[in-house]
Amino acid sequence: DTEVTQTPKHLVMGMTNKKSLKCEQHMGHRAMYWYKQKAKKPPELMFVYSYEKLSINESVPSRFSPECPNSSLLNLHLHALQPEDSALYLCASSQDSLPEQFFGPGTRLTVL
């Protein structure tokens, strides 16, 4: 299985809602990533997990809360988001020693 899956594909939420994005891979990769991508812009790194531990937080606001329950699963918990947080959220994974990243299809998030 060489696929990274993300659910849901689309999400619309209000500013007071709590929701979660889910990412899963079964390639045995030990590094997993969350990116945010606005239209016509490159992906911006948010978080990196290495061996299930948070290793990089790119100064992301606390309304975004990542979680890595096990080596195959990565969640992003969302709470009290702002309309400017609307974007495509991409998950990726990689073998710890190799730079190539495998991306999921993304979750299109709209905050009303």
Added chain:
Amino acid sequence: SQQGEEDPQALSIQEGENATMNCSYKTSINNLQWYRQNSGRGLVHLILIRSNEREKHSGRLRVTLDTSKKSSSLLITASRAADTASYFCATDEEGAQKLVFGQGTRLTINP
């Protein structure tokens, strides 16, 4: 921070022509990668070139790297409509556990 600059920002060519995209970066790198993204979808890894390599080929793709100029180019030969996508370079900075993406080139192949 996004250190890569890509040009052109957008490129439109006829099917069958070659497409060339350029990427510049600012710091020392371990390697440079190119990714493709179809509209609103995830990125797909195309090719990786290491800092000690100057040129690499994969099918219709040719990548060059000039570390003295801190620049790379991606050539797609005999373009097809299916090549229509955004193309991003990404650098793996020395000592950093992350990729930094360029601004991207939006490529349109006209039938």
